[in-house]
Amino acid sequence: MTTQTGAPTLTLAKALGAGLRRAMTDDPTVMVLGEDIGRLGGVYRVTDGLQAEFGPRRVVDTPLAESGILGTAVGLAYRGYRPVVEIQFDGFVYVAFDQIVSQLAKMHARTRGAVKLPVTIRIPVAGGIGAAEHHSESPEAYFVHTAGLRVVSVSNPQDASTVLRQAITCDDPVVFFEPKRLYHVKGEVDADLPLADAPPMAAARVVRPGDDVTLVTFGSHVATALDAATAASDEGVSVEVVDLRSLSPIDHDTIAASVRRTGRLVVLHEGPRQAGVGAEIATSVTERCFDFLEAPPVRVTGYDIPYPPAKLEGNQVPDLDRVLVGIDRVLGRAGVGSGVGSGVEVGA
């Protein structure tokens, strides 16, 4: 199916596959490794058809060991390859933590720039899909906290395709988060978009302009934020939505430019609040824009609890109403759940 622009409409999962196909075609050193990615095409079918097209030497089913996968990728990159590894679910990445944090992230600095490890780690991320334990984690803060890694999260099919190709061509290791809730979301995708024409991987994007509140988010919650902005506009509040896209580095300039106009910041993410990406952004905005702020920054996030069982996950994943409550708080407006005027210290 194509649209009037000629770009096909693809799901985000298919867009990722198209990006991988493009990257593998462009560069014979790109290899894809992971569990069940060959004949099955991955549990989310992102690599569907790639092994048939590129062969089992370039699309490699690995033994079931995440540290083994990452350690192998480090060695392949040492030899000059550009491995793209798939971690099957967010909660499975922790067993590969040393290889990512102590090896992959540090090798370039350790070797004074002699060894580049352009490894891309694709991780299906976050919840909201009624999954089992360890299948709904938001571990981005661990990696944002690690020098040497770049971290990105995509919110739409075009970015999925383009940013993945940028990640693969980047000479640094990149942790690439794919929100599971978006795998089946469709959009126009130009899988052959010249990377020179794409915005830089590290650039945030204002996806909805506004004047009263800056709402910064990423991944699947860009959609939540846009819904909240629409709802807020019904009440006469103009919300500017920023899709962060890159979590390391963070595009502080784009955020600060917005907050200097709106004077109010709400940060939205699903991962736990404590020392999360929202904490970094709120602090940075406070440091950079203190004189422009009309109210303290507000974080709308997952709570600092283990991710709940499926039937209870709605308590953890921020939804439209929790974002609207956050907007009420930053505007100092009393509203249901806002905490304003109730004596409850929200966000403390």
Next chain:
Amino acid sequence: MPSTMGSTSRDDLSRAGAARAETASGTTDGTTTDNTNGSTGTTTAGTAGAARPGDLPLRLLDEKGVRHPDPALDRWLTDVDGGTEGARAALLALYEDMVVARRIDAEATALQRQGELALWPPLQGQEAAQVGSATALRSDDFVFSSYREHAVARKRGVAPVDLLRVWRGITASGWDPYAVNMATPQVIIGAQALHGVGYALGIQADVERGVVEPGDDGTAAVVAYVGDGAMSQGDVNEAFVFAATWQVPLVLFCQNNQWAISEPVTLQSGVPLVRRADGFGVPGVRVDGNDVLAVLAVTREALHRARTGGGPTFVEAVTYRMGPHTTADDPTRYRDASELDAWAERDPIARLAAYLRAGGLLTDDDEARVRAAADAVAAELRAGVVALEDPPPLSVFDHVYAEPHPTVAAERAEHAAYLAGFDDATDTTSDRAEGADR
């Protein structure tokens, strides 16, 4: 993708033979039945059970330096066995490499004691395991090691002073890995084994893509060095699995030096480490790690298998860490002096010297020349280390990323401004200028 497990090729590596060390009897340390490793039953992880043929370390030189024939191994040693002048030179080269390695080690320990190094992990006792295995390598092979493989690194071409840079605390890598085809020391125990698997997988892929041509004796190969403690790490066990699945050209070379800091190898394994390999479908061989000729032979055989499509091999070199784990360690707290005495009688350098002397291959003049060469290396090392300067402060921001990163750039500028606050107009400006260019 080849998926056959390495169920073949155990033939000549697992044979029993007259040349085997007479000492092992199903012990994890490969020592005699009088169990000199000092461990009492309290730390034994299991029972070794009856000895198996493969438990006996392969040996060509006994503790008196007497050479025993073993046709299966001897065929890998024609260059040192021929009795020719070339063979003598090759043997003397092995000897010199071992003597120089020990001399570097002693000098580094002294430099640490004198405050010139922050730390040093001595290799004393492991010279044969390292020199023998490294001598088997081709220049296009690649090595991943832990932090004690100084003799291997020197054999790869690393300058002695570069061996010590890390331990002086001025860098995390003393050399460019690609300049000598050896990664810089890995501190996380066992992590490098997987890097070896990946690199070897890359060699396979290179050959399949036709971007490298195999040499006359096959493709390049990888040696990943680990210790006995690392054999308990998940990464090393995963490396076995991955290497076996893909049949990559890899030699997993374990220097079982009996001790992981204070933990005897019996705490890591109730059976000889070599037996682990079989469960992964990887050919395994146990060799007397203090016999440089046997180590050279088994490593050459393992590399030959790797180069010619035979997949990975596990080598357990039974040796002994005669010194402390590092200069910060005190082994008298956990092992008996009698154990060291027993292993001193199996000293790898004395053993080769006895063999060479008996054959008239090592004269007093040779010995004097080797000692002088070792002293010269040590003197050069000392002078070089003492002259090493601390890198400029802002270099800590270098190379964090390969491509520009605004956060690191901003923090670099912040720290530069902070440092500049201490300037008295003429101070440290050159440092800042140097940093700013990077």
